[in-house]
Amino acid sequence: MNAPDSGTPGRVTLVGGGPGSAGLLTVAAVRALLEAEVVLYDRLAPTDDLPTLAPNARLIDVGKLPGNHAISQCDIEKLIVSHALQGSRVVRLKGGDPYIFGRGSEEVLACHTHGIPVTVISGVTSAIAVPAAAGIPLTHRGMSHAFTVVSGHAPLTDRELEGLVLLGSTIVVLMGVGTLPTLTQGLLRHGMTAEMPVAIIERGFSATQRTTIANLGTILGEAARASVASPAVLVIGEVVRLAFTGDTSAEDLISRAGEFAATS
Numbered sequence: 001m002n003a004p005d006s007g008t009p010g011r012v013t014l015v016g017g018g019p020g021s022a023g024l025l026t027v028a029a030v031r032a033l034l035e036a037e038v039v040l041y042d043r044l045a046p047t048d049d050l051p052t053l054a055p056n057a058r059l060i061d062v063g064k065l066p067g068n069h070a071i072s073q074c075d076i077e078k079l080i081v082s083h084a085l086q087g088s089r090v091v092r093l094k095g096g097d098p099y100i101f102g103r104g105s106e107e108v109l110a111c112h113t114h115g116i117p118v119t120v121i122s123g124v125t126s127a128i129a130v131p132a133a134a135g136i137p138l139t140h141r142g143m144s145h146a147f148t149v150v151s152g153h154a155p156l157t158d159r160e161l162e163g164l165v166l167l168g169s170t171i172v173v174l175m176g177v178g179t180l181p182t183l184t185q186g187l188l189r190h191g192m193t194a195e196m197p198v199a200i201i202e203r204g205f206s207a208t209q210r211t212t213i214a215n216l217g218t219i220l221g222e223a224a225r226a227s228v229a230s231p232a233v234l235v236i237g238e239v240v241r242l243a244f245t246g247d248t249s250a251e252d253l254i255s256r257a258g259e260f261a262a263t264s
């Protein structure tokens with residue numbers, strides 16, 4: 001990598017952009033964008049208001065190239081580093097929280113390797129906010145007092161599936177649409193009841209946000225029928241019963257929560 005070609009050293013701020021709604025950007029994120037000279041952003045970052053949020057910055061979309069091919073992680077790191085070495089205040093804007101499945105830690109390491117000052121501004125993760133946008137709390141007294149966030153990028157191992165079933169609390173899956181068949185079959189094989197409620201929330205916080213609710217035994221068919229697609233967050237657990245879906249009354253919800261608390 002080249003030596004800095006400007007007198008002032010650059011710096012990098014990894015900014016968690018939240019799950020897609022400008023209202024869920026943190027005050028620190030807004031401040032960093034305001035001061036940015038270069039913003040490298042990708043597909044799931046909240047990008048609609050970027051020209052206003054980062055008025056002095058060169059905006060670089062690293063989510064796609066003209067041919068619609070994603071830039072490799074290695075090239076993204078090279079871009080971050082080279083802009084910082086040229087003396088720029090670089091913001092790397094990522095969807096959700098930079099340290100949840102976003103490869104943010106790799107980008108921080110790349111900065112450390114080149115001696116570039118780097119800070120991380122946490123963001124609101126889709127793992128929590130997207131279920132909430134569908135009315136689903138991840139914990140509820142008497143129903144679930146823990147939640148586990150897993151990546152569905154690759155199929156889970158038998159040990160992981162067994163552990164999740166034994167834990168018996170809420171499971172949240174990101175990047176899980178492609179591996180939904182192996183996940184549901186695996187959980188059933190390890191003894192989770194086919195009646196366990198499952199929700200899939202697609203495109204959280206967009207105008208086309210959609211929630212599909214079924215149970216572990218039926219969700220595959222329902223997802224296929226609805227042509228469920230990424231990006232989506234999956235929630236597996238009793239808390240899905242609390243989802244407010246428009247056709248539920250508040251009385252229904254309260255009685256569902258109450259019934260469960262009474263039997264657990």
Ligand code: SAH
Nearest residue numbers: 096097100102125126174175203204231232
């Ligand atoms: N760092 C991010 C997650 C990156 S992995 C975070 O903390 O949110 C990308 C996955 O996040 C997607 O495949 C999807 O599972 C989930 N995701 C992110 N934004 C989403 C949104 N607005 N609606 C639904 N899923 C979303």
